[in-house]
Amino acid sequence: MAVKLKARLILGGGSAYGLAHIGVIKAILEHYEISGIVGTSMGAIVGACAASSNTPEQMLAYAEDISTMELFNPLDLDLSHSGIFDGNIIHKRYKKWTVSRRIEDGDIPFVAVAFDLNSQRSVLLDKGLFADAMRASSSLPYIFAPFALGKYLFVDGGVAHPLPLAFKDAVPGNITIAVNVLPKVSMEAERLDLGGKKERPKLLSHQVFMQSVMLNQGFIALQSMLQYQPDIYIDAHQPELKFTDLGKAREFYEYGYEQAQSSIESHKEPGFKEYLREKYRVLLEKIDILDVLK
Helix, strand or coil, rough: CCCCEEEEEECCCCCCHEEEEEEEHHHHHCEEEEHHHHHHHHHHHHHHHHCCCCHHHHHHHHHHHHHHHHHCCCHHEEEEEEECEEHHHHHHHHHHHHHCHHHHHHHCCEEEEEHHHHHCEEEEEECCCCCCCCCHHHHCHHHHHCCCCEEEEEEEHHCCCCHHHHHHHHHHCEEEEEEEECCCCCCCCCCCCCCCCCCCCCCHHHHHHHHHHHHHHHHHHHHHHHHCCCEEEEECCCCCCCCCCHHHHHHHHHHHHHHHHHHEEEHHCCCCHHHHHHCCCHHHHHHHHHHHHH
16 A cells, blocks of 8 residues: 655634535545644634644534524623623533544644634644644634633634634644635726716624634735745635535535645646646736746
């Protein structure tokens, strides 16, 4: 049997879109040995589960077992008013999924990225409970109260690093595989057109916030990918679903698996890097970092 290359995974954030990471991991395990995981937000949640002995099938079962109502339960309101929900219920779930294991005792080297409001900088959580790292890294501002841990006050790692390729060397690996689940971004703009009336979608405040945040993070993630150049880039954003579709875990899972298989096969084809360079040429010229792919 051929020895598999060791791959470090960089798993980005993206709310429900991040459930695609589960299918991605299943596909990657068919080709590589996972030697380390760096994750942000949902990428940290899925990555921590994988690093603490959970199979993709088990992770999918967890995702299908939890409901949106459980996550956003009116009984879980944040009484400090620093978020809508205090996050205690989901924190208990994280402990159950990882059987309260510590990162130091995990099966795979793991790092979660969170942002500390006190120091105004990102922090790499590479020790302590997996559950604490998951809660810290996925503490989405406005939705969840910040997570207090020691001297830190953590919010979602995607604030600064939605695709944490900058920290890829924090875990071992022969190759780097980055997985982005955020919506595609555009550098184009259109002229104002006041002619005609159109139906405008009615959005709630949290929907306005989340859509705006995800598009902003999508641009940061793309910049990270271009600056730090993974060996394999997997775009696992499912455009036909919404960031709130937590009840469609299997659809995200299957999409992630398919996209990962396709990207891995493309990576093996000659001229793949030239294809990638051409695909992003226009955007690269506009943000003035074309030379990073030379």
